[in-house]
Amino acid sequence: MSNLKDLIGDSVELVFVSDRKRSIERAITHLYPLSRHCCCMWHVEKNLIQRHFNASSIFLFKQAATTYRVEEFERLMGQIRRVSERCYRYLEKASFSFWSRALFVGDRYNIMTNNNAESLNSMLRHARSLPITFLVEHIRKTMQKWFYERRTNATTCSTILSSRMENELQTTFEAGTRLRAHELTNSLTQVGISNDTEIVDFSDNTCTCHEFQLNRMPCAHATRGATLSGKSLYNLCSPYYTSEYWRGAYIEVIYPVTREVDWVVPNEILGTHILPPIVRRPPGRPPHDVSELDTSPLPK
Numbered sequence: 192m193s194n195l196k197d198l199i200g201d202s203v204e205l206v207f208v209s210d211r212k213r214s215i216e217r218a219i220t221h222l223y224p225l226s227r228h229c230c231c232m233w234h235v236e237k238n239l240i241q242r243h244f245n246a247s248s249i250f251l252f253k254q255a256a257t258t259y260r261v262e263e264f265e266r267l268m269g270q271i272r273r274v275s276e277r278c279y280r281y282l283e284k285a286s287f288s289f290w291s292r293a294l295f296v297g298d299r300y301n302i303m304t305n306n307n308a309e310s311l312n313s314m315l316r317h318a319r320s321l322p323i324t325f326l327v328e329h330i331r332k333t334m335q336k337w338f339y340e341r342r343t344n345a346t347t348c349s350t351i352l353s354s355r356m357e358n359e360l361q362t363t364f365e366a367g368t369r370l371r372a373h374e375l376t377n378s379l380t381q382v383g384i385s386n387d388t389e390i391v392d393f394s395d396n397t398c399t400c401h402e403f404q405l406n407r408m409p410c411a412h413a414t415r416g417a418t419l420s421g422k423s424l425y426n427l428c429s430p431y432y433t434s435e436y437w438r439g440a441y442i443e444v445i446y447p448v449t450r451e452v453d454w455v456v457p458n459e460i461l462g463t464h465i466l467p468p469i470v471r472r473p474p475g476r477p478p479h480d481v482s483e484l485d486t487s488p489l490p491k
């Protein structure tokens with residue numbers, strides 16, 4: 192986590208989505224005091240299933256976790272409490288703002304990101320038992336392949352947003368065409384009918400439905416309002432959704448490790464004593480005797 196900090200720093204815009212492991216929590220609090228931390232909804236759902244909460248409370252949890260509105264969240268939590276007080280207590284202990292989209296302070300967006308972590312986990316499952324140099328080479332080789340494939344996909348994408356977000360924007364836009372809208376001021380537009388009306392504010396890109404500001408993608412009301420006043424929909428989307436950012440993520444080339452004779456190793460590395468990593472000892476096994484380890488510097 193501290194190496195990651197050297198690369199990305201700490202900021203209020205940074206959000207960690209974790210599986211609530213204590214070690215992760217500690218590292219984030221210590222190293223990234225400005226960042227925000229929430230947990231993966233899918234992970235909480237898995238915990239609810241493991242704890243045998245009934246199907247209707249799990250169904251209600253999914254709705255409560257993903258709703259954008261605080262009032263709707265509170266209504267659903269009331270229902271969960273009626274269905275299972277035990278489930279309600281469990282979710283309360285996990286802290287509502289930690290898993291609820293409506294209550295979380297920070298940008299969660301609306302993209303499932305734990306697939307990356309899961310893919311890495313499954314890729315490393317068997318490789319973990321390899322000696323460390325083979326493990327590192329296995330990771331390097333896999334990353335090289337993954338980066339190449341993703342870079343190729345991103346480079347062939349000719350739309351402004353990435354393919355997936357372009358489709359999403361199209362679907363939202365079509366839903367918006369069915370709505371009625373009229374402008375209130377230069378920046379405010381009212382969208383909807385009678386008691387189902389939302390107000391879009393283009394001065395800070397928000398909507399009373401909360402989807403616009405939480406997803407950083409226009410909601411149906413915002414697409415309708417933007418069309419009415421001739422605003423570009425793309426200017427309302429977070430740059431993170433653009434194909435340019437997608438390409439940027441995979442721009443670095445991962446090279447193979449060349450022949451050892453060609454290595455240029457800096458002096459400070461040559462003089463470093465490298466010890467094996469600290470690992471958890473299996474029960475019953477004596478601790479390593481450090482004096483037995485080969486701690487001599489690497490050969491020149």
Ligand SMILES: [Zn+2]
Binds near residue numbers: 413
């Ligand atoms: Zn809206």
